[in-house]
Amino acid sequence: MSSESAASTKPQVGIGACLVGHAVRYSGDAKKRSHVLEKLAETMDLIPLCPEVAIGLPVPREPIRIVENNEGIYVKDSETQTIEYAQPLRNFANEMTAKHREFAGYVFVKGSPSCGYERVKRYNDEGNALANTGVGVYAQQIMDNDPLLPVEENGRLHDPNLRENFVRRVHAYHEWKQLNKVGDIPTLHQLSQFYSRYKYLVMAHSVTHYKKIGRLLSKPDRENPQQQADHFIELLMTALKCSATRKGYSNALSHIKGYLKRDISSTERISFDQLIDQYRTGEVPLIVPVKLLNHYFNTYPNDYISQQTFLMDNVIPAKAGI
Known part of the structure; x- marks a missing residue:
């Protein structure tokens, strides 16, 4: 699906x-x-x-x-x-x-x-x-x-951080259940495709789980594909339950910015790096660098980045303390 x-x-x-x-x-x-x-x-x-x-x-x-x-x-x-x-x-x-x-x-x-x-x-x-x-x-x-x-x-x-964390986990679990609705065990390709939408959100929440999922999806488990699928969703949901930090979000922002290196000028790259630093130190909320990224990718579309849940409104804690 x-x-x-x-x-x-x-x-x-x-x-x-x-x-x-x-x-x-x-x-x-x-x-x-x-x-x-x-x-x-x-x-x-x-x-x-x-x-x-x-x-x-x-x-x-x-x-x-x-x-x-x-x-x-x-x-x-x-x-x-x-x-x-x-x-x-x-x-x-x-x-x-x-x-x-x-x-x-x-x-x-x-x-x-x-x-x-x-x-x-x-x-x-x-x-x-x-x-x-x-x-x-x-x-x-x-x-x-x-x-x-x-x-x-x-x-x-009523806590904005807890609420946003709940929202993103609900939508991720819903999407997972829709994928499994047909009853077939998800293939490694389907797992990788599913994860590709959450990759940078997971990076923002837990680098440890980001690395574990990467290793898990590096090759198929031909003997027990169900175990691989179960392990994947367990790692993903556990990662999203971890509290995101400014450091984690800044790391993800920097990685996503890398997809613009051929499109924006060196001055714009430096300016965006400064904006990430301002976010990291609490001078601006997350929504500020995210909106600028969305502006850039509207100008220079990228199919892979366009599907990232990290950049979607329903997972951005605009009013939260991060």
């Missing part, structure tokens, strides 16, 4: 139903609507799910909580702590993983014992809060079922 075909549909992303206006919380209401999620909905299909309602809990209802003891982790009603909900929540997560194989990401609910991504409160059998926190039981099962699935929670998405 071509990159254009892969990009023709929006990525499907699971999301806590209470985050998009569904009155399914234990209190009988929904979370306050977020402009961040409305922005994400422009490029993603947000699929609302509420595991607590799905397993039969009413609205409104008694809050549930995570209970941890020597025997394991449970989810119980906070009033009597006599009804156990952990296994039904895990079962529903398994059902959703099987039903929504197209999911390219998931937005979880801050602090939820079912859908929380991190720092979810835990209690002992006596109802006392424990020092350690964890992940919601449903969320944990979703992540265990697909460790590469890009996930975030609604609160963290």
Whole structure:
């Protein structure tokens, strides 16, 4: 499947139903609507799910909580702590993983014992809060079922860097799932073609993974092509999860500039190098050198560079701190 075909549909992303206006919380209401999620909905299909309602809990209802003891982790009603909900929540997560194989990401609910991504409160059998926190039981099962699935929670998405990182991972994973939709194992040529669009974005995020992917794609694994494909997407998604730095982005900008060496003057090259230095030292945001690169490549088209996700608007953290 071509990159254009892969990009023709929006990525499907699971999301806590209470985050998009569904009155399914234990209190009988929904979370306050977020402009961040409305922005994400422009490029993603947000699929609302509420595991607590799905397993039969009413609205409104008694809050549930995570209970941890020597025997394991449970989810119980906070009033009597006599009804156990952990296994039904895990079962529903398994059902959703099987039903929504197209999911390219998931937005979880801050602090939820079912859908929380991190720092979810835990209690002992006596109802006392424990020092350690964890992940919601449903969320944990979703992540265990697909460790590469890009996930975030609604609160963290207000951080521009985390949000942009989530967006780029979702779109990459969506494209990968589209490539694999036909069921055939991707060939080495297809892997290389896929990676060619992400090469400089990976360089910006992790030179270590950039080198590992290069070695992996240097020759086909004829004995186990599926293993090669699995290893590739694991390396790619792990690389994109790494926090990008000004140094990493500057390195990628310099490499991309190399494709203009026959087209722009020496004065323009020196000026662009100075602009990269200004970005590296925090004097200008990333969008400034990227816009200039796009201007140059609009004037001097390059088929290889034109497909680079590094230069696309949906992955440039224009308002972020990098």
